[in-house]
Amino acid sequence: MKPRNLAAILTLPKQQRFGAMAEGLQLLAEHVGTLRDDLAHLQEAQRSRGAAVIDGLASEEAAKILILLDVARMGWDDNPAVARQIKSIISHRVRGIYGRVIEGRPASFGEVRRYADSLRRSHYLDGPNDVDWIFRNVVEAEREESLYVDYVTSEGVSFWMTPASGSELRLELWPSMVIDLTLALHRLGCTSEEGLTIIADEWKGESLEDSTHWSVVEGINTAIFDRLNAAGLCSDALTASDVRLAREHWIFPLGSLELSEIKVTHADLQAQREQWLADQW
Structure with a gap:
């Protein structure tokens, strides 16, 4: 089989x-x-x-x-x-x-x-200023964080994550x-x-x-x-x-779109963040 x-x-x-x-x-x-x-x-x-x-x-x-x-x-x-x-x-x-x-x-x-492309990115920046923290792919992260207890590392800081965090907030959705x-x-x-x-x-x-x-x-x-x-x-x-x-x-067919992962490195995102900070000055 x-x-x-x-x-x-x-x-x-x-x-x-x-x-x-x-x-x-x-x-x-x-x-x-x-x-x-x-x-x-x-x-x-x-x-x-x-x-x-x-x-x-x-x-x-x-x-x-x-x-x-x-x-x-x-x-x-x-x-x-x-x-x-x-x-x-x-x-x-x-x-x-x-x-x-x-x-x-x-x-x-x-x-x-454009929206589908944003969901293909392996990592992205977000936060109050849109560049504060590096996150992993939102689709994969949301799926796994609802299923598994996991020990993760984010920008040098390691900690436990559990599906207990925040699930109550989504109950009505x-x-x-x-x-x-x-x-x-x-x-x-x-x-x-x-x-x-x-x-x-x-x-x-x-x-x-x-x-x-x-x-x-x-x-x-x-x-x-x-x-x-x-x-x-x-x-x-x-x-x-x-x-x-x-x-x-029932929107547009997605069959013609490329939906494979877009690899985005931490170095790329760090450079993007540093450029944003430089532009503020």
Whole structure:
């Protein structure tokens, strides 16, 4: 048995791929929905640390749904790009980027690209003056700090970190939007084989530039949702809130973006900080 082998889908004839993907998408949606229910129980019980773990896991599983839906939006014409997209599903960083970028309301594809690039950086400066301290990648740090007790070193100072720190402050912020967005798309019928075919058909021939406006995506989403409804693919459990969430936050496809890590050294950041200090004088 070979785990994490989604790339094997590319060995199937093209006409069978959406069927295989739809099977996995249905299983993912069921898993995300179950975890969301468990999260609600933990929130009610004020079990913030357990809630953080479940929300993080459910968010990553939900992000897998968005990654696979982007495969449909890409189509099968560019095999190297599709292969890269499919393989990215195992990356915690990529899943975390997907979970974060959908929370905004970007006006253009360029905004999405710039935000995604900021989430790819291995280290960055932040603080009251934006340069005070060096932090590790925000996606990876947030994930691991909710899961593990760890002994860390930051700018020469070592100390213990625990998931107990700050989890109570986030208790009311869950579930993360990516969870509800993907469940909404599932109830709309996007995760079915016919739904994937409709998505691919509506995105066929479309290309994205940094200047591409949100209205382009909004128009395509509307066409997809209308066709899903006309085909009887929408769930009886679909709500007006689901439709609104999907319309507003199923943003630009990320399949054409480079989402690998951007290496940033401490020396680079220290030089940036020293330049900022020099500019103040």
